Amino acid sequence: MAVQSRQIVLARYAEGLPRPEDFRMETVELPDLEEGQFLVRNFLISLDTGTRSRLSEGIGYLPPIKLGNVVESFSIGEVVESRHPKYARGEVIGLAVGWSEYVICSDRGFIMRITDRRLPWDAWLGVLGISGMAAYFGLHRVGGIKAEEVVLVTAAAGAVGSAAVQIAKNEGCRVIGIDVGPEKCGWLREVAGIEDIIDYTKAADLFEAVREVCPDGVDVLFENVGNAFIDQMIPLMKMRGRIVICGQTADYNLPLDQVPGVHNIAYFIEKRLRMEGMVVFDDLKQWSEAQTRMADWIMAGDFHYRSEVIEGLEAAPEAYIGLLSGEAKGRRVVRIGPDPA
Amino acid sequence: MAVQSRQIVLARYAEGLPRPEDFRMETVELPDLEEGQFLVRNFLISLDTGTRSRLSEGIGYLPPIKLGNVVESFSIGEVVESRHPKYARGEVIGLAVGWSEYVICSDRGFIMRITDRRLPWDAWLGVLGISGMAAYFGLHRVGGIKAEEVVLVTAAAGAVGSAAVQIAKNEGCRVIGIDVGPEKCGWLREVAGIEDIIDYTKAADLFEAVREVCPDGVDVLFENVGNAFIDQMIPLMKMRGRIVICGQTADYNLPLDQVPGVHNIAYFIEKRLRMEGMVVFDDLKQWSEAQTRMADWIMAGDFHYRSEVIEGLEAAPEAYIGLLSGEAKGRRVVRIGPDPA
Numbered sequence: 181m182a183v184q185s186r187q188i189v190l191a192r193y194a195e196g197l198p199r200p201e202d203f204r205m206e207t208v209e210l211p212d213l214e215e216g217q218f219l220v221r222n223f224l225i226s227l228d229t230g231t232r233s234r235l236s237e238g239i240g241y242l243p244p245i246k247l248g249n250v251v252e253s254f255s256i257g258e259v260v261e262s263r264h265p266k267y268a269r270g271e272v273i274g275l276a277v278g279w280s281e282y283v284i285c286s287d288r289g290f291i292m293r294i295t296d297r298r299l300p301w302d303a304w305l306g307v308l309g310i311s312g313m314a315a316y317f318g319l320h321r322v323g324g325i326k327a328e329e330v331v332l333v334t335a336a337a338g339a340v341g342s343a344a345v346q347i348a349k350n351e352g353c354r355v356i357g358i359d360v361g362p363e364k365c366g367w368l369r370e371v372a373g374i375e376d377i378i379d380y381t382k383a384a385d386l387f388e389a390v391r392e393v394c395p396d397g398v399d400v401l402f403e404n405v406g407n408a409f410i411d412q413m414i415p416l417m418k419m420r421g422r423i424v425i426c427g428q429t430a431d432y433n434l435p436l437d438q439v440p441g442v443h444n445i446a447y448f449i450e451k452r453l454r455m456e457g458m459v460v461f462d463d464l465k466q467w468s469e470a471q472t473r474m475a476d477w478i479m480a481g482d483f484h485y486r487s488e489v490i491e492g493l494e495a496a497p498e499a500y501i502g503l504l505s506g507e508a509k510g511r512r513v514v515r516i517g518p519d520p521a
Numbered sequence: 522m523a524v525q526s527r528q529i530v531l532a533r534y535a536e537g538l539p540r541p542e543d544f545r546m547e548t549v550e551l552p553d554l555e556e557g558q559f560l561v562r563n564f565l566i567s568l569d570t571g572t573r574s575r576l577s578e579g580i581g582y583l584p585p586i587k588l589g590n591v592v593e594s595f596s597i598g599e600v601v602e603s604r605h606p607k608y609a610r611g612e613v614i615g616l617a618v619g620w621s622e623y624v625i626c627s628d629r630g631f632i633m634r635i636t637d638r639r640l641p642w643d644a645w646l647g648v649l650g651i652s653g654m655a656a657y658f659g660l661h662r663v664g665g666i667k668a669e670e671v672v673l674v675t676a677a678a679g680a681v682g683s684a685a686v687q688i689a690k691n692e693g694c695r696v697i698g699i700d701v702g703p704e705k706c707g708w709l710r711e712v713a714g715i716e717d718i719i720d721y722t723k724a725a726d727l728f729e730a731v732r733e734v735c736p737d738g739v740d741v742l743f744e745n746v747g748n749a750f751i752d753q754m755i756p757l758m759k760m761r762g763r764i765v766i767c768g769q770t771a772d773y774n775l776p777l778d779q780v781p782g783v784h785n786i787a788y789f790i791e792k793r794l795r796m797e798g799m800v801v802f803d804d805l806k807q808w809s810e811a812q813t814r815m816a817d818w819i820m821a822g823d824f825h826y827r828s829e830v831i832e833g834l835e836a837a838p839e840a841y842i843g844l845l846s847g848e849a850k851g852r853r854v855v856r857i858g859p860d861p862a
Contacts, residue, residue, distance in 0.1 A: 407783075425790055426790075428787050428790070445783060455795070457791070
């Protein structure tokens, strides 16, 4: 029997903050499986700020999603039928296909096998998925953090940032987080246990606010916001400081000619700074080890995360727009079907 | 008998291009040597574009030279009297003291011992001194160049750039150089033997001109000019490309609020770019090995350099202003006394 799959596609390119009319729900009929393929029923999909640049033409560095194509995202799904020897019916995996109920896979592209079942499924779209792994490998491989070092994290209450501040803390670093508003900053202080949190809305001068907390400077800046932040923070970096470019949330929405400039490059010479960009998939082969370590921290109460589960595929566009507006509390995912039995 | 030493000091802070009146010649009388000191007679001094930012208040990232203090530079001198067991009369060394005839040293700060006497003395202020060493370690340690990689060098006919293009070529890289005007570009092509030279004055669109020469992109950008160049070249970088920030000649002269911005930071994520600043002294312990290697290349005819020797300490300010105006052909040094016997 042919499988009907509901999916959300890009209906038109977004201008500024996306609107509901930029998206369209449709139903497609999937063909039968061929040898070497398997069918996955997604039950959780993620909403990723990084996708934003691909919803418009001429912003960001990646090509836009084609009109009529499924909006890309990560998902957690269950193998419901298989003609591939390595993937058995009932296995739960992570995928990077998009906002659709069913998908036919072959053994290619991003497939994350989920074997550790101590945590809820939605953790695998966040703290044990791309956002947690981005924080983990961004700090370790790219940033080269060491115990006692000063680590500054921007958008510290976000999906990646909230993982980063806690990983750095668990590794023995001195951590400073920057985010906006009492709700986010309160969570970081009271739940995540990060003492030095700067509320960007209250700090008239962010440079001075950071300098007050760490007068001797910053060893590693884990940066998720954009060029204006990078430029402001460069003069605060210590000798041989590292700047990890993990995300550019504030700049993704901007036309290229409105992206702020980083002027303070001369400090790179004096302080031998290193700035490096990263993509979480670069370390895919090491994910499993990091996931076990993070799950251990969570089980031990040394790591906290927030996940918001929105119900129903049809709610994804509005939930995504809300995410881009900054209203999400922690990782926002959408449940589009029942958990596996 | 007390030693009289002529020296050039900073008389007032420069605005824009320095003027002769910003400098003043004076004569000082040096005290007798104490135990552990030795007296050096400088006979060659260097002119360094990097000093420019220290001739004004409020530009650049280093504090300005104090009014009345000797203008800082490198020099080559001969030990003429010694009360230090490690430095014997007659030894020739490199120093970083400034535009003065005599200087009393102790065994501290930058002292470069010159043991390889195959090349003329002025080579030790250029190709075997800071400019050659900056190129060598910038490409090797910071840039991590490998044979077959594409290396792009800006200000390629300058003291550092002309060393960089030839080092990269000798290491088996594909080299592209950018500089200004037929004289410099001609020297790079005909003497240094670098085929792909882009004359910046002729290229209406530098981005397109570079892309035409290396359509598959650049592995290592060795950057000596400033932020406007960096920003333009970032989109041409290959996956895992490295940007070495060695100098910022075009930006040293600018007030901080006029320094151009680097906007293309988003490429750092997509392409996993790494940008790192360097100072040549970071690798001081390895200089000797690199100097021998470079001298071997020069003796074998695989490496060419140009040095302009200006005569007389009193000519240093005008020669320095000319250097900042771009009139120098290769490394410009000033002879302020006779060679050692």
